[in-house]
Amino acid sequence: MADPPQIHIDVWSDYVCPFCYLEVPVLDRLQEAFGPALQIDWRAFELRPEPVPTLDPAGDYLKTTWARSVYPMAERRGLILHLPPVQPRSRKAFEAAAHARAEGKFGPMHRAIFRAFFEEGRDIGQMEIQLEIAASIGIKEEPLRRALETSRYTEPVLEDEQLAQALGISSVPTMLLLRKDAALSDATAVRGALSYEQVHAVVESLLGEKNLS
Numbered sequence: 001m002a003d004p005p006q007i008h009i010d011v012w013s014d015y016v017c018p019f020c021y022l023e024v025p026v027l028d029r030l031q032e033a034f035g036p037a038l039q040i041d042w043r044a045f046e047l048r049p050e051p052v053p054t055l056d057p058a059g060d061y062l063k064t065t066w067a068r069s070v071y072p073m074a075e076r077r078g079l080i081l082h083l084p085p086v087q088p089r090s091r092k093a094f095e096a097a098a099h100a101r102a103e104g105k106f107g108p109m110h111r112a113i114f115r116a117f118f119e120e121g122r123d124i125g126q127m128e129i130q131l132e133i134a135a136s137i138g139i140k141e142e143p144l145r146r147a148l149e150t151s152r153y154t155e156p157v158l159e160d161e162q163l164a165q166a167l168g169i170s171s172v173p174t175m176l177l178l179r180k181d182a183a184l185s186d187a188t189a190v191r192g193a194l195s196y197e198q199v200h201a202v203v204e205s206l207l208g209e210k211n212l213s
Contacts, residue, residue, distance in 0.1 A: 088125025098153035
């Protein structure tokens, strides 16, 4: 029997947050470096749920943020992002990802949603787009359509967001890193699109504490 993970990382993110997408390759590298000693769980966090207004995709705020921060960081991390022409709500995208998790395909779906929005500029808030994204990774259309139409996975999405609120999380990406069997309330919090070296150092520190205990 394989040893259980020694370190857990819970990541709150939103599919419309470019900095969340920019953290994906960092966490992929960490998973490769630490292997089964590390478990990473992505959680839902809607930056702008109903009735909060969405951002203007052509507004100065997004253009300035992308020019100053997103594009330079994307270049450093080897990703090609484009400022999307739409700013959708993300709840149903999270529900589609939850359905993919139930089918054992969360990882591919998670990345495909990010790519569809930030690389292809697709409206990931639309059910037909979610179905097309899912089909591209081998998820059958009708079961997902039924799940979305009946809001089967709304509750798990809201539970992630309620937990974030209880833990004082108000921005994404936010990562809570903790040793095995520790409570989330005792986790080490890191916020923002940190570098691989920064997050790696936190994981190593926690592993060192584990070895000393």
